[in-house]
Amino acid sequence: MRIALLSRTHAGAMGVLFGLTLSACLLVAALPRAMQGSFDAALRQSLRAAPAVQADLTVTVAPTRPAEDLHERGQFTTRDDRWREILPPALRPLVVPAGSGAGHMSAKTELTPVQGTGGQTYINLGWLSDMDRRVDWVRGHAPGAPGTMRWEGDSIPVFEVGVVDEAMSDMNLQLDQVKVLGEDHYVAVKIVGAFKAKDPSDRYWSHNQDILHVSRLLPPGKQEFEKHITTLMADPGLAVLDSFGRNLSYNWVLPINAARASALAAPDVDAGITEFARLLTLQSTSSAAPYRLLTGLPKLLDDFLAALTTAQTVMYLVLGGLLAVAIGVIVLAVQLLADRLDGTLALVRARGGSLRQVAGTGAALTAVAVVPAGLAGYALSALVPGPVLPIVHLGPALVVGCAVGFAAARLALTHRTPLHERRGDVTAARPSAKRVTLEVLVVVLALAGAYLLRTRDVTSRGLDPFLLLVPVALTLAAALVTLRCYPYPLRLLVRLTSRGRAAVPFLGLTRAARARSAAVLPVLILLPALAVSVFAAVVSDGIASTQRLASWQTVGAPIRMTSEIEIPADAIERVRRTPGVEQVVPAQTGRVQVGFGAERAEAIAVDLAGWQRLLDGAPISLPAEPAGGAGTPALVSPELRGRGAFEIGWQSRVKVATAGVVDVVPGFYTKGKFLVLPLEALTRPAVNTLLVKGDADPAALAEAVPSARVESQRAVLDAIQSDPLTATVRTTLLVVTVALAGYALVAVIVSLVLGAADRAGALAFLRALGLSDRQARRLTVLEILPMIVMTALAGLGLGLALPAALGPGVDLSSYAGDLPVSAYALDPLTPTALAAGLAAVAALGAYAHTAISRRRSLGAVLRVGDLT
Structure with a gap:
């Protein structure tokens, strides 16, 4: 039969079929690409947002005998090449080449006490393979080769080291000062220079926070903080540094290139990390000091895959429904075309036309409309960025196949006998x-x-x-x-x-x-x-x-300002006068002593009534102001319930009485031990938190209180x-x-x-x-x-x-x-x-x-x- 003539005769039905097929093929091919592209973007963003020490791969070993010590750069480089050589195929595209990005090698000691400080000060030895590219010397000079000195009748090595500039005043250090380290196997360090990081915001420093900042630790049962800092020494120091009598570790950082991460490959990467950790243990020369893989990448991938699974489930549900409905509407359009052909094909069948000829004519005419539309929709989907999934190819093919197949089957069933008659009087x-x-x-x-x-x-x-x-x-x-x-x-x-x-x-x-x-x-x-x-x-x-x-x-107010130090009264007034500020509720937060023992809890002193007025119209609410009793009324967390009246240590001793139990304090506490007090319960409130209502500019608020961190609900x-x-x-x-x-x-x-x-x-x-x-x-x-x-x-x-x-x-x-x-x-x-x-x-x-x-x-x- 003349397909071209039939196409012109039934141009309206053909046009409807073409348009429906084009839109359906475009949607089923483009949406999965866009979805997968966004999945990849989400994974890459989560890897970039995570600290480098969590996302990167770090190989570490703690030597336990002299034969395992490394004394020159070449030994580190040989092992770095080996780690990259045994990387599983799933990890190789993600790991950046050697010498680029945040990749580096290091040697560090831990918990190295300074003699004469009673265990309150720790100066650790450190070496970075790329120290020259990472720091600028602001005082003194870069460290050189180590020397020796006499200490308690023995000759001990003296390492020339540099210290981050902020540690010089924080830990009361001076240039050319010599400090003896250790408890039995002593060494000494001579501070010859102070440095600053070339780029403190570089992800590189996530692996070396102990070098860039002083760490303060509060040991259990003690009231004073310990101070820790890791110094930097030059390559010649490796020849003298050994593991005898100290906690020494060698580290190789293999950074991850987030831009090459793919959501489809995430399960393979997870399995590759497990395989890499297994291969590292096989490289160990001693069971007492095996090579270990340190990374938080599996946790990041697990969290992402959990969110991805939900996204995929919802997406496939709605896309499956969309595909089913689109095919159903296209089938309706095919049925419309078949009804238009019914008289013509019935005449052909009555004149001796075969069933194959009749069904083939309908299928061919349908194909004239749907095949170009399917190809056009498939081609247009290429304009949408994103990986090409199997559904991108199969979706349009399924739509076209269903349309052509239904046309052939419907006409074959309708015209299976010549001069078919349908009863119009049969209702059901x-x-x-x-x-x-x-x-x-x-x-x-x-x-x-x-x-x-x-x-x-x-x-x-x-x-x-x-x-x-x-x-x-x-x-x-x-x-x-x-x-x-x-x-x-x-x-x-x-x-x-x-x-x-x-x-x-x-x-x-x-x-x-x-x-x-x-x-x-x-x-x-x-x-x-x-x-x-x-x-x-x-x-x-x-x-x-x-x-x-x-x-x-998360914020607990339209705008929340928090400071590690007390916010002065004049700064609070500046906040009140800032354009756009309607109301300010001051508060004090801190960690308090519960009773007279070592138990601690978080606390906030605030005017709950004023805070509630500030939250007018918000989807969260606060508990009512606690009523008075024998002591200062307080709302406590479930972990502190049932204690009645008890004392807390916060600036001074305060006797509080449990006036109610609250599960969460919006913007501050969601679990653990915490309590809420009236602000006037404190003898002299040291306000360190401001809850602000209004449409003020966060930058103007930060300028009013330079020490405060500003968070807004809108942001x-x-x-x-x-x-x-x-x-x-x-x-x-x-x-x-x-x-x-x-x-x-x-x-x-x-x-x-x-x-x-x-x-x-x-x-x-x-x-x-x-x-x-x-x-x-x-x-x-x-x-x-x-x-x-x-x-x-x-x-x-x-x-x-x-x-x-x-x-x-x-x-x-x-x-x-x-x-x-x-x-x-x-x-x-x-x-x-x-x-x-x-x-x-x-x-x-x-x-x-x-x-x-x-x-x-x-x-x-x-x-x-x-x-x-």
């Missing part, structure tokens, strides 16, 4: 017992799956097939229930309208109730479309509200929402919601067109009997709207129920500031807009249909003998 066929049993089984299994999904323990990592199948089963069950049950309320309405005098309601509802299953099935595409779009809207709204709640719980919320993974989830949900709403509207329009011929014939008969145009429009609306309304209600109900049905299987806390998303409150605007849009399109379609039918003469619709 009674379903067989097998079919009823199968449908009941589907409904029971769907409900059982939803119950098990909520009650079972979800501990597996990766995509959960059970989690993906249950929503599909629930959608299929809802469709079956809607399909079987919708005629019954309509038949009840038919009985009620049959008692009235108006014929239009009776005729319209009767035609709706007697619609055959084949006529009803196209409209049921609306059910998954509405269910998935409402589900996406509910999840998106739930994430948005929980994100806002998380930002308020925290922006940080949560700007996370690539979170942004992708919400963007994809929005795109899918809009796309499904569009497909639902198209499904309504196509279903109207599919039944146009039958409806036109019925209206022609009724017009011959005196039906007016107004009555014709009402009759058409009453025929169409019931099924759309029933399907819309079922779809909305299923979409609202899906988040609760999925239960703990979908943990969205990773996208909401680590707060569980449990309150799925839907804005009424979404279901109202969807239902109103579908109803409006159906009504407009009905009016358009009657307007078109009115222009057609009865002779064009009725045949000779139809009225006799």
